[in-house]
Amino acid sequence: MRRYRRAKIVATVGPASSSPEMLKKLLEAGVDTFRLNFSHGTHDDHAKVHAAIRALEAEVARPIGILQDLQGPKIRVGTIRDGKLTLKAGEKIRFVLSGSDGDQMSIPLPHPEIFAAILPGHELLIDDGRVRVRVTGLGDDWIEAEMMVGGVISNRKGVNLPGTVLDLSPLTAKDRADLAYGLELGVDWVALSFVQKPGDMIEARGLIGDRAGLMAKIEKPAALDQIEDIIRLSDAVMVARGDLGVEIPHEFVPGRQKELVRACRLAVKPVIVATQMLDSMVTAPTPTRAEASDVATAIYDGADAVMLSAESATGSYPVEAVGMMDRIIKATEQHKLYRSIIEATRPGEEQTAPHAVAAAAADLAEAVHAPAIVAFTSSGTTPARIARKRPPMPIVAITPDAKVSRRLCLLWGAHSILSDDITTYEEMVQRATATARSEGFAKPVDTIVIVAGIPFAQAGTTNNLRVVQVGEG
Structure with missing residues (x-):
């Protein structure tokens, strides 16, 4: 299940894609994280899909992310x-x-x-x-x-209401019931709809704790006014261009998308670009050229993931839509201008030791032509810090935590591996070289870069960098 691309694909599950057979086809076509849209479907429907994804995960022995998307407060006129x-x-x-x-x-x-x-x-x-x-x-x-x-x-x-900040919780009574159910199922991410202010994120965090990653959906102009605080309080961000494109003029959406992707990369938070990416593939087997260009633009911007909505949930060509997105991402990342564009949008260096070590790992790996960077992580922070640099080689992210391994399915460049914890330096080197070899990232003659935090199993301590030859082992 190795992906030969860095950006990830999120696909919404719906009537067209909820069977175990179709979920497997979508995974094989390129899906990294599945989205369960709680605006539609019953709890039983979502439970069946969740169980099918977890069974598929066990079958392929690879982590698969599950994103729960809450409906949020929908404002409507009454009866006319x-x-x-x-x-x-x-x-x-x-x-x-x-x-x-x-x-x-x-x-x-x-x-x-x-x-x-x-x-x-x-x-x-x-x-x-x-x-x-x-x-x-x-x-x-x-x-x-x-x-x-x-x-x-x-x-x-x-x-x-684009110009009005409402005293309204982003969590309705339905959302709270859905959230409790999703956390009970064991979703990896929870997306909060119609975020207006930092307090919305704090409210949701109080309910979720660390049981799932908290994702802010940016679709209100009010959120853009306080975006730095909202990003800081989130674990990931979704650029939800549907409602955002209703509330701000269409011509401003592309620029806002670029701003949001850059801000998230600076803050070391995964960012998804979503809505109408291959919209014509709801009813046609191929997209328009403009849609292909739209997906490519998100990749050139440096987005961690791109998302399919109706294309995979209710469309006639869900597998073809995923396959097309996969091919567009690969072609974009292999284009001769891709590296120069990504390098040009690189954020400035963070003045902290963990960020400096991660940045040095990326630069060192490029200098020695390493085929991969192996990052040991207990929280997902180390590979995220490396991904901030958008290095040209994949990041093999090894973690003992199943939740973290699934959340990493959203992170740019990360190949997530669930593995037992390590306790010694020698074990770290042995595990890194063996994994790089067994997962097909390195050959015995190759040199790889290993990044970890010591003491091991302590979150947030990216402080150790090692260059080793893979060897025969």
Whole structure:
């Protein structure tokens, strides 16, 4: 199950891909981490998929990551009389908190937190931005607005508020129940939807602890205003371009994507680029050229992973979509300009001993033409620090912790190995050379670089660097 690429693939599981047979095909095609979208499906559905992935993991004897994606607070209009309203630009409308008929001057919006936070001049985007209105006046339980972009408002359509920070927990009652269930199953990552502020991450962390990695989904403009603190409080980040692209202008999304990828690389946090990456492959066996270019751009940006959503969950060509993404990543990483672009976006060196050792390992491995860097880790930090440099050779990440080995399936360049703990320096060298050889990364004549923290099994102590010849062993 060795991958001949550095960036990882995340695939969403749904009706098109939930059978054990299809999960195996997707894994063989290139999936590194599976996403369970808790916006859809029952707990029983997700439990069956989780069990099938863990059975597959045992069969192939390789760690497989599982990401639980929570739905988050979805804001929607209520029920409209006759099911829908067709409105033109310039028309006046009114939203009301409760007790409405659902006509033009009493559109139900049953979310008191909106009425408490919204101000004149703020915008409401309805149905993924197809309808735009601007607030002109408000009271305790009503909002008057003018249609900026006309269209149809129908029952239960979603509402986005790009300029309004709501006093709203990112964890609904459904999310809390889903989270408890996911942690009980043993998911490796939990993705928090509609993060607005650092406090949202602190709230989620209080519930999750260290039982799973915490991932912030960036899809609100408010999150961009406090992004450094949000990244610092997360274990990973998802650039969720769907809702983000509704709430900020389309032309700003590519630049924001680059900023987020760079900020995460600087902070040593894995970052996923997601949404509509190969969207036409939901219904067609090949993507558009623009979609192929979009995936390649995320790879040139230095993203740790790229994600498939409907393409693998409900599409007609899930295996083909994974295979296509795998080929695009490989072709991009092998392109003659790739290394120069990655080097040009390298963040400055962190002024700490662990970061310096990791950076030196990457530079040393390149200088001696090592085919691999072997990193021993108890928390995943050592390989992450090495990956920050985006070295040209793979990082063989050896850990005794099954949870850590699965989380590393999201990290750029990491080939995750679950192995017994080591206790001595000699054992470290022997295990590193034997693993590099058995996993096909090195031959007896090769020289490899080994990075570890001493004392062993102590998190965060990247302090030891060793160059060894693999030998016959």
